[in-house]
Amino acid sequence: MNNTTTETTPLIKLENISKSYFLGEFDVPVLKNISLTIEKGEYVALMGASGSGKSTLMNILGCLDRPTSGDYYFEGQELGRASGDARALVRNRKIGFVFQNFNLLPRTTALDNVIMPLAYTADNLSTAECRQRGLKALEEVGILERAKHHPGQLSGGQQQRVAIARALINNPPVIFADEPTGNLDSKTSIEVMEMFNKLNAAGITVILVTHSDEIASFAKRTICMSDGEIVPGLFSHNLKQSEVKK
């Protein structure tokens, strides 16, 4: 990617990010000197075998984890060493998460699940406004009629739609999806991926973590990870092997 204009700050900029876990006597490096830039509106797939560090990278990108060293700029703001509250605010307002196992609150209606993040949003919305926004988000993902249902009463695809609606509730500029189709059959997977396509078309940056070539092919840019490093090439050899195993 070439940044020609100086006034546009990249959405995400990583500079020499390293992460290592300290296990017993050894430092186990998980990420090694990663530098990466993601612009607004990109559609990125983060690929790699398990243990390649892609999940750790996503946790750092999603402000859930801190790098051991290096700088992480989100919209020009350094977040790797920012306070916990500042990072929580970014997670709440700027980032939407979609997880493999949906992570919906059990025995809570779809609507309440969707508006849950609003409880941590500083602007004081009335309960009615919250519900309004929740219903709008559910309508966007096309399951408005399921607003009153509990997660247990929804299919996997519907649950993931609720999770996407929850990620969209604060209109974040970027959505992280960690294996969003891992628990879905191929037909619903396609439906969910089409939803991400739509969101990206609407200007939202989408970052997928996946080990499936099929899913990665929806993205416009693929970043491959191997042993904690970004490796060139669309499909690495070991990746294909893991696909074969599956």
Next chain:
Amino acid sequence: MKIKTTLKMSILSLGRNPTRTMLTTLGIVIGIGAVITMMEIGNGSKNSIRSTIEKMGANSIMIMPGSMRAPGTPRTETGSAVTLSASDAEAIGRECPSVGAYSPVVRSSGKQLIFGNLTWMPSSMYGVAPAYLEIRNWKIAEGRCFTDREVDSNSRVCVIGTTIVKELFNNSSPIGSELRIGDVSFEVVGVLQSKGANMIGMDEDDIVMTPWTTMQMRLTGLKMGNATNTSSTVSSYPGDRFVVSGVALYPEQDSSMTRDKLFYSRFSQLNQIVFSAVSTDKVDQALQEVSELLRRRHRLGVEKEDDFSIRNSADFMNMLNSTSTLMTNLLLGVALISLIVGGVGIMNIMLVSVTERTHEIGLRMAVGARSRDILLQFLIESTVLCLAGGILGIILGHGASKFIEYVAKWPIESSPSAVIAAVAVSAGVGILFGFYPAWKASKLDPIEALRYE
């Protein structure tokens, strides 16, 4: 994060596990219930003691002469010396601002009452001033009390208790009847309201009251004051016409002696002086003032003992109260221990709840909950749990004390301050014992928490 949302959230999450929630709060319910019951029973017994004392006369204070301590004579009981005079009583009323009403008391005994062909030996015969009834909180049931004028004129009038009405008058109205006390005849002007037996079982209605002057001059053969142990007092007011420049040639005369009447009384000794403080909180001050005044009037040097003794019904009340307070505090202590046990139960369940909901905590953190939002959520949850338990406990405790009142007939007094304290304590227990689990929840790592299954 909005408190209202959090509150709703905690109620919802508590409602998801109703059985566990109820069992958890049981400790608090029992603890608070016990506290409330103890407080109500304690207050009730305190009140019943107070009303018993008030029946005797709430803040009545009694002064009796001291014991005879002349050299070479046997030492005798309190009240045997001749030290209190009617002018002492008048000086108390005049010079002590904290004293409300006062009355001299002259007692007699061994006199028979005769009406028609019936006789009766009453247990008490008191010569008093009308203020006596006010001090003792005693009402007239029928007729009237004798007046100050009748006291001044040594009138032969009397007020009698209901026992005498029963024994001599066969319960018919005695007002206006001629009643003989010994060999002096009196007119019955009033009947006292029944008081029943007092605390030591004496029948308080078996009583005849006459003006104290009449009692002194017509009924009792009084001891006369003599040079060594009567109250040879200085006049407290300089305008006294019988006293020349502060030197008392004779014992001071009281107002009943100086009045214009047929014969002068030189009898000065009183058995008691009874007075009341202007209000309950002025009792100590009144005691102080009276004691100082009497020591001055009796010319007692600093090294001399009091030649009178003061008895205060408040002392008695305090003694009884301290016993019941001790018992109440003891039981309250036990109740508080059960509250602590309940609090530990709350902590235990909150820890379980935090572990159970690790995944939820991770999710909430991922969507932007700060540590303090999580802390607040669990803190509010435990506080709501405890408060609900507290309110249930208040209802239960109040019900229990009502039940005790109904079954055991114990006096019960509901106490709003105990209710407020119970609410505060249960909220406090919730915060105290909920803090550690909430803190633990807030310190979870979101990634670890999300991965937790």
